[in-house]
Structures are given as structure tokens and as C-alpha cells.
Amino acid sequence: MNKNVIPVGPFHPLLEEAEYFTLTVDGETVVDIELDIGWMHRGHEFISEQKTFTQSIFLVERICGICSTSHPLALVHAIEDVDNIEIPERAAYIRTLIGELERIHSHLLWLGLAGHFIGYDTVWMWAWKYREPVLEMFEVISGNRNHYGMMRVGGVSKDVEPAKISELAKNLDMIQTKLEMIAKAVNDDPVLKSRLKGVGVLTKQAAIDFCAVGPTSRASGIPADVRKTDPKDAYGMVDFKVIVLQNGDVYDKLVLRVLETFESIKIVKQCLDKLAENNSPILNDIKEIKPGEGIGRYEAPRGEVFHYVRTDGTNRPIRHKVRAPSYVNIPTFQASCKGIPIADALITLAAVDPCYCCTERSLKFIDINHDPLKYDLLKISREKTESFRRQINGL
Amino acid sequence: MGWYNKRLAKSIWVFHMSASPCNNCDIEILDLLTPKYDIERLGIKLVGSVRHADVILLSGVINQKVAPRVKKIYEQAAKPCFVVGVGTCPSGGCCFNDSYNIVEKREDVIPIDMYIPGCPPKPEAMIEGVAKLIGVLNG
Numbered sequence: 001m002n003k004n005v006i007p008v009g010p011f012h013p014l015l016e017e018a019e020y021f022t023l024t025v026d027g028e029t030v031v032d033i034e035l036d037i038g039w040m041h042r043g044h045e046f047i048s049e050q051k052t053f054t055q056s057i058f059l060v061e062r063i064c065g066i067c068s069t070s071h072p073l074a075l076v077h078a079i080e081d082v083d084n085i086e087i088p089e090r091a092a093y094i095r096t097l098i099g100e101l102e103r104i105h106s107h108l109l110w111l112g113l114a115g116h117f118i119g120y121d122t123v124w125m126w127a128w129k130y131r132e133p134v135l136e137m138f139e140v141i142s143g144n145r146n147h148y149g150m151m152r153v154g155g156v157s158k159d160v161e162p163a164k165i166s167e168l169a170k171n172l173d174m175i176q177t178k179l180e181m182i183a184k185a186v187n188d189d190p191v192l193k194s195r196l197k198g199v200g201v202l203t204k205q206a207a208i209d210f211c212a213v214g215p216t217s218r219a220s221g222i223p224a225d226v227r228k229t230d231p232k233d234a235y236g237m238v239d240f241k242v243i244v245l246q247n248g249d250v251y252d253k254l255v256l257r258v259l260e261t262f263e264s265i266k267i268v269k270q271c272l273d274k275l276a277e278n279n280s281p282i283l284n285d286i287k288e289i290k291p292g293e294g295i296g297r298y299e300a301p302r303g304e305v306f307h308y309v310r311t312d313g314t315n316r317p318i319r320h321k322v323r324a325p326s327y328v329n330i331p332t333f334q335a336s337c338k339g340i341p342i343a344d345a346l347i348t349l350a351a352v353d354p355c356y357c358c359t360e361r362s363l364k365f366i367d368i369n370h371d372p373l374k375y376d377l378l379k380i381s382r383e384k385t386e387s388f389r390r391q392i393n394g395l
Numbered sequence: 396m397g398w399y400n401k402r403l404a405k406s407i408w409v410f411h412m413s414a415s416p417c418n419n420c421d422i423e424i425l426d427l428l429t430p431k432y433d434i435e436r437l438g439i440k441l442v443g444s445v446r447h448a449d450v451i452l453l454s455g456v457i458n459q460k461v462a463p464r465v466k467k468i469y470e471q472a473a474k475p476c477f478v479v480g481v482g483t484c485p486s487g488g489c490c491f492n493d494s495y496n497i498v499e500k501r502e503d504v505i506p507i508d509m510y511i512p513g514c515p516p517k518p519e520a521m522i523e524g525v526a527k528l529i530g531v532l533n534g
Contacts, residue, residue, distance in 0.1 A: 041415065
């Protein structure tokens with residue numbers, strides 16, 4: 001038997017981030033996959049501990065540009081958890097509104113990229129064309145297309161002006177009709193169906209074994225959704241369904257994301273209705289955070305994002321730990337990629353919507369005997385990669 | 396090289412290199428290809444190999460691990476090849492200047508000819524930046 005190794009990356013035309021896969025193939029079949037990470041590592045946790053809480057919000061926003069509300073939301077949840085800080089009702093609705101709008105844009109982005117990966121550029125162009133109005137809505141609300149800077153401890157920084165609500169609702173209706181058109185076209189397409197059905201199956205047991213989160217687990221029949229199980233902000237006050245599908249293949253992941261987008265539109269509409277009638281303040285003035293520790297969770301478009309913060313009564317955290325959803329979703333490649341043809345490998349890799357920027361944010365190093373700035377970070381980076389590899393191989 | 400640059404400016408082929416960014420500039424660069432902005436109408440094309448490229452769009456602060464690869468890729472490019480730093484990260488380091496893992500002098504790794512500031516810059520700003528580059532190439 002002749003085994004060949006195919007390196008993919010770090011700079012590859014298909015990958016918009018730098019990442020490095022090694023696919024071991026036997027003929028056409030993938031028998032092993034290894035992942036080398038660290039190309040995106042910037043040391044967020046280390047920087048965060050030198051910044052104040054409000055500055056940290058801007059920093060964690062830049063962990064990842066696609067889920068740039070999920071991380072700040074999880075961080076403010078964690079800081080509020082330290083002191084049991086309450087937020088005004090209007091702020092809760094605005095947070096949920098921003099979070100769900102982000103889910104719409106992220107799922108549309110994934111749909112487009114998935115289409116691009118299987119050589120279906122029409123889907124890419126369509127999905128991204130109708131993603132633009134979502135970004136325009138963000139621009140109307142926050143003043144920026146990405147990196148909104150909306151979250152604050154105790155509320156949100158900007159209000160949604162009542163005059164703009166009808167315009168936003170109209171925009172949303174337009175997006176919904178266009179999305180229905182895309183969903184119908186995707187659903188009716190036999191090529192797409194035969195290309196994606198039964199490809200890269202992640203069984204329910206494998207999803208449990210690898211602790212998969214988010215759409216990756218929900219497409220395999222596990223109803224894990226932090227929005228339902230631990231509702232924060234306005235999630236307890238709005239009506240929505242958790243979509244769960246059973247097959248765990250790429251097609252189910254695609255359908256699940258499309259259906260979730262419609263649920264998100266439903267939530268955004270409810271939030272806009274509530275914001276039109278409710279007129280409370282948007283920010284509680286928080287003077288100080290007492291010593292303690294807190295955790296914050298939020299269902300990012302890719303799954304549960306988790307932040308841990310320990311404070312000592314000053315205005316900056318003494319420990320800040322981030323766990324991004326892709327960090328647990330990426331090892332599922334071991335279960336879903338083995339035994340599939342090489343041509344299906346890329347879409348299977350893309351199906352979990354891996355975000356390497358999120359995954360690699362957080363190598364944190366404290367050693368009182370060494371100056372962390374002078375330590376051999378390449379070595380640490382390699383050690384981390386090695387431990388990651390061991391974790392994947394189950395050693 | 397004035398005559399060469401003038402011919403280069405007619406149709407710029409760009410290669411997109413992400414050196415530890417937050418993904419946002421990269422998504423906005425891809426956004427340029429989609430129907431709303433559609434930069435292919437201006438003769439600008441995104442290519443898969445740096446050997447075909449006239450312009451490298453660099454995004455992100457360059458970290459220790461990716462720096463040798465960035466350097467190597469720049470060396471592989473056919474010269475003249477212009478480097479445009481997209482976003483605040485290549486120009487000022489954004490909020491990552493305190494990090495232990497980024498290279499201190501990005502200019503040592505790759506010479507950057509032009510910066511487009513913004514976090515992330517709007518697609519309109521990127522188009523304006525590339526248009527300015529075309530103006531410079533035309534003399």
C-alpha cells in the first residue's frame with residue numbers, strides 16, 4: 001500500500017486564513033488528517049490582562065472578525081457574573097438583536113463559502129449579495145459594518161433609534177424573501193443534494209465523544225444550544241425553536257444553518273417590536289467590580305463560546321480565559337474525514353465552519369522566572385500544537 | 396521601470412495574504428468580489444498563486460510563526476510586486492502591540508508600499524486605495 005501525504009497551506013488559494021493541514025491519503029481515500037495551528041496566534045489573553053474591562057471588550061472583539069459580537073457578549077456576561085450585575089430590559093433586547101443579526105450574516109457567509117468550495121459560485125454570489133443588507137443594518141445601528149463595539153458591562157453603548165426601526169424591519173422583510181428564494185433553490189437542486197448528502201458524516205456518538213458544539217452537534221441530533229439551556233439577555237423573553245437534524249452529514253449542516261437563519265430573523269423581528277414600544281435606559285452605571293470570578297457563555301454562530309474572568313477589585317482582570325467553539329469542533333475532523341475521498345475532504349473541513357482566528361487566540365503563559373516577552377514562543381507554540389495533535393490522536 | 400508599471404496598472408492581479416489577522420479584512424477583501432462591489436469590472440482579479448500577482452494584499456499583524464512564510468512568499472513573487480497593507484494591523488499594530496508573539500518591525504519581514512487604514516476598512520476604501528495605487532503606477 002502506498003501512502004501519500006498532501007500538505008494544504010498555510011497559504012492556499014482556498015483558505016482565506018493561514019492554516020496548515022496534512023492529509024495522508026491512500027489512493028483517493030483520506031486515511032489520516034493532522035492540523036498544525038498557531039499561524040494566527042496573537043496572545044489575546046495575555047494582552048487582555050493588561051487592559052481595563054472596557055478596553056478588553058474591544059480587544060476580544062478582534063479575536064475574530066466574523067463572530068465579533070459573540071466574544072464581547074460572553075466577556076460581559078462573565079464580568080456581570082462576578083458581581084451579579086443586572087442590565088436594563090432595553091439593553092437586553094439590543095444585545096439579542098445584534099447577536100442574532102450576526103448569526104444571519106455569519107450563516108450566509110458560510111453558505112456562500114460552502115458553495116464556493118464545491119465549485120458552486122452562484123450560491124456564493126447570491127448569499128453574499130443578500131448578506132450586504134445585513135451589514136448595512138449593522139452600519140445603521142452601530143456605525144460600522146463589522147466590529148460594532150456595542151457591548152458594555154451593564155448594558156450597551158448605543159441605542160437603536162426609534163425612527164430607524166421601521167426602516168430596519170423593512171430591510172429584514174426583504175432579506176427574508178430573498179433568503180426563502182435561496183433556500184428553495186438550494187433545496188431543489190439535485191446536484192447539491194447528491195454532492196453533499198452522506199458526505200462527511202459525524203455520528204451522534206462521535207459528536208458526543210469529541211464534545212462538538214453548535215451547528216456541528218445539532219446537525220448530529222444533539223439539541224445543545226446555550227440560548228435555550230442558559231438563557232441570558234432577552235433569549236428567555238423571545239420565542240424561537242432550536243433546530244435539530246439527525247444525519248450529521250454536510251447537507252444536514254447546510255439545511256440546519258439555513259433554517260437557523262430563519263429562526264434568527266424571527267428573533268430579530270420580536271426584538272424590533274419590543275424596542276419600538278419599550279423606552280428604558282440602555283446602560284447601568286457600574287462603578288466597580290468586586291473581587292471574584294465569573295463565567296460567561298454565549299451561543300456564537302459556530303457554537304458555545306466560553307469566557308472565564310477572575311478579578312481582584314481593580315479595573316482589570318487578573319485572569320481571562322477564552323474557549324472558542326472551533327477549538328472543540330476542529331478535532332471532529334478525525335471522525336468525519338477518515339475514509340472519505342480526497343475531493344470531499346475540503347467541504348467536510350469547511351462544514352464545521354472552523355474559525356482559526358478564534359481557536360488560536362489564547363496561548364497564555366505565566367512563568368515568574370522568565371520574562372514572558374523574551375521566552376521562546378515558537379517552542380511553546382510547537383508544544384501546544386503537539387499537545388493538540390496528541391489530543392486528536394487520543395494518546 | 397515607468398513603462399512597465401504603466402502596463403501593470405491596466406489590470407492588476409492581486410494575491411491575498413493573511414498574516415495572523417482577525418479574519419475581518421479577509422472577509423471584506425472577498426466581499427469586493429461579490430455583486431455589490433464587483434472589482435473584476437475594474438480589471439482587478441484575485442489570483443491563487445503569488446507568482447501571478449502584481450499586488451499583495453497583506454492583512455494582520457505578522458506573528459512569529461507566520462513571519463518566515465510571509466518572507467518566503469514575498470521572495471517568490473515576480474518583481475516588481477507591490478504590497479498593500481489592508482487594515483490597521485499592518486499599519487499600526489491595532490491593539491496587539493503589547494503582544495509577545497508579533498514581530499516588532501513588520502518592514503523587516505515584508506516591505507509595505509501602501510497602507511489602507513481602518514478596522515476593517517470599508518470595501519469602498521479598499522477600492523479607493525487600489526485606485527490610488529493605479530494612479531501612482533501610471534505616474
